[in-house]
Amino acid sequence: MSLLTCENAALAYDGRVVISGLDFSVEQGDLLCVTGENGAGKSTLIKGLLGLIKPKSGHIYTGDGLMHKEIGYLPQQNKFHHDFPASVEEVVLSGCLNSIGHRPFYKKAEKQRAADNMVRLGISSIAKQCYGQLSGGQQRRVLLARALCATHRLLLLDEPASGLDPIATAELYRIISHLNRNDGITVIMVSHDIPAAVSMAKHMLHLGNGAIFYGTPEEYKATSSGSAFLGGGA
Amino acid sequence: MIQAMTAMFSYSFMVRALIVGVLVSVSAALLGVSLVLKRYSMIGDGLSHVGFGALSIAAVTGMAELAVAIPVVVIAAVLLLRISENAHIKGDGAIALISTGSLALGVMVISTTTGVNTDIMNYLFGSILAMSGPDAALSLVLSAAVLILFLLFYNRMFAVTFDEGFARATGSPAGSYNTLLACLTAVIIVLGMRMMGALLISSLIIFPPLTAMRLCKTFKGTVICSGMLSAVCFIIGMFISFFFSTPTGASVVAVNIAAFAVFSLIAHIKTLK
Ligand SMILES: Nc1ncnc2c1ncn2[C@@H]1O[C@H](COP(=O)(O)OP(=O)(O)OP(=O)(O)O)[C@@H](O)[C@H]1O
Ligand SMILES: [Mg+2]
Numbered sequence: 001m002s003l004l005t006c007e008n009a010a011l012a013y014d015g016r017v018v019i020s021g022l023d024f025s026v027e028q029g030d031l032l033c034v035t036g037e038n039g040a041g042k043s044t045l046i047k048g049l050l051g052l053i054k055p056k057s058g059h060i061y062t063g064d065g066l067m068h069k070e071i072g073y074l075p076q077q078n079k080f081h082h083d084f085p086a087s088v089e090e091v092v093l094s095g096c097l098n099s100i101g102h103r104p105f106y107k108k109a110e111k112q113r114a115a116d117n118m119v120r121l122g123i124s125s126i127a128k129q130c131y132g133q134l135s136g137g138q139q140r141r142v143l144l145a146r147a148l149c150a151t152h153r154l155l156l157l158d159e160p161a162s163g164l165d166p167i168a169t170a171e172l173y174r175i176i177s178h179l180n181r182n183d184g185i186t187v188i189m190v191s192h193d194i195p196a197a198v199s200m201a202k203h204m205l206h207l208g209n210g211a212i213f214y215g216t217p218e219e220y221k222a223t224s225s226g227s228a229f230l231g232g233g234a
Numbered sequence: 235m236i237q238a239m240t241a242m243f244s245y246s247f248m249v250r251a252l253i254v255g256v257l258v259s260v261s262a263a264l265l266g267v268s269l270v271l272k273r274y275s276m277i278g279d280g281l282s283h284v285g286f287g288a289l290s291i292a293a294v295t296g297m298a299e300l301a302v303a304i305p306v307v308v309i310a311a312v313l314l315l316r317i318s319e320n321a322h323i324k325g326d327g328a329i330a331l332i333s334t335g336s337l338a339l340g341v342m343v344i345s346t347t348t349g350v351n352t353d354i355m356n357y358l359f360g361s362i363l364a365m366s367g368p369d370a371a372l373s374l375v376l377s378a379a380v381l382i383l384f385l386l387f388y389n390r391m392f393a394v395t396f397d398e399g400f401a402r403a404t405g406s407p408a409g410s411y412n413t414l415l416a417c418l419t420a421v422i423i424v425l426g427m428r429m430m431g432a433l434l435i436s437s438l439i440i441f442p443p444l445t446a447m448r449l450c451k452t453f454k455g456t457v458i459c460s461g462m463l464s465a466v467c468f469i470i471g472m473f474i475s476f477f478f479s480t481p482t483g484a485s486v487v488a489v490n491i492a493a494f495a496v497f498s499l500i501a502h503i504k505t506l507k
Contacts, residue, residue, distance in 0.1 A: 051403070068403070068404060071403060071405065075399060085450050085452055090392065090454065094396060095404070097389060097390065097393045098404045100389070104385075104388070146400070150400075
């Protein structure tokens with residue numbers, strides 16, 4: 001059974017359909033990259049997969065015993081008002097909320113998990129700083145660390161590399177591949193970095209003007225939109 | 235001074251009022267941090283007006299005040315929360331309708347029986363004597379319960395306050411936590427409004443968090459600072475009210491304003507350095 005299945009699903013805002021005809025499934029251990037131009041509905045798809053938006057028609061369901069408590073998520077935007085009083089540490093630790101069950105407080109294990117993920121993303125030195133007053137790229141790393149804390153089986157990333165410097169981006173891709181290969185974490189990632197996506201992904205999903213492509217990276221490269229995004233003509 | 239204080243505490247209702255008042259102020263300030271950050275402060279204001287309506291009806295029909303007001307306000311809280319979550323149905327307007335409607339209803343109900351008199355004044359602006367009634371023990375238990383529940387749900391409250399979408403996506407029942415927040419707020423508003431008054435109780439929810447946020451940069455720091463500030467302001471306000479015979483609610487709010495000014499000044503000086 002698949003981890004996530006879309007059956008002819010359509011997603012809409014206030015009745016206005018944004019994407020329709022979603023028909024694919026994600027298996028345990030898969031690494032799916034979602035591409036498509038701005039406004040194609042990638043973020044909407046991620047929200048649909050997370051159950052934040054209910055499909056207008058068709059079905060999206062989880063399988064294989066996947067629970068929401070096992071999902072990590074990185075939203076596309078860092079938009080929280082800039083004077084929200086929250087330290088980096090507090091934000092990252094809140095990613096562990098789905099592992100504490102009915103306990104009211106975090107234990108050592110969760111605090112250690114948060115600390116480890118801060119080291120992984122190179123933000124330990126700013127742990128005590130106010131989240132809202134960091135640079136865009138720093139905020140991105142904090143939310144990534146939070147997503148990693150929440151991830152137990154499935155990780156959904158909405159443009160994880162946006163705002164990151166080249167070194168952080170390379171490191172991020174290394175972390176994602178490692179999680180996928182060594183820890184068996186299933187990853188669904190929205191990205192505009194097609195070369196990286198094609199080299200990492202096991203499957204590609206391209207959204208655009210009603211046409212949806214789903215297949216392997218090799219098949220994707222052969223399509224017209226794939227070669228256009230890869231800059232094949234140049 | 236010492237003598238005056240002894241005099242003050244020789245009235246047992248003053249001691250009770252002080253204890254309940256501190257518990258209510260601290261709870262209000264803690265809940266207030268999430269309410270202000272989630273932009274739900276309007277709900278607090280709306281609930282106090284609904285509370286006024288409910289108290290008036292209870293007073294006129296001779297039913298126990300808390301037994302009527304708490305359930306009514308809790309239901310109103312859940313309703314207002316739903317309204318403000320579905321922003322596209324003009325949440326602001328709907329909240330204002332409910333709150334002014336309840337206020338008008340309360341005034342009508344009271345004036346048909348007793349005429350516009352001290353009752354209305356007491357409900358609108360509060361009275362320290364409210365704590366001398368038979369409800370004092372119940373108020374104590376309820377406000378302590380709210381405080382304990384908030385502390386037990388502290389980490390969950392942070393998560394839904396900071397990023398509700400993330401909390402929901404990763405398996406937290408964010409809707410239930412919002413409902414809990416609204417219900418706890420409802421209870422605290424009913425408990426506090428008899429002392430602070432319907433028109434002033436929401437200041438206990440809004441002032442301490444805003445003051446604390448002038449200087450605190452972490453959520454934990456803000457919550458702790460807000461709670462302590464609220465307790466201190468309440469106690470000072472009580473003293474002022476006792477010694478200068480000013481209304482309790484207004485005195486407490488005046489102290490809160492002063493604290494806000496001081497914190498803002500310090501924050502300003504810090505940025506100059
Ligand atoms: N909250 C919303 N309410 C109504 N419409 C929305 C909302 N969010 C997005 N849309 C619409 O849905 C469409 C798809 O948006 P979406 O954010 O999914 O695009 P995207 O593929 O993620 O784009 P980008 O590459 O810019 O992130 C857009 O036309 C947008 O106008
Ligand atoms: Mg997007």
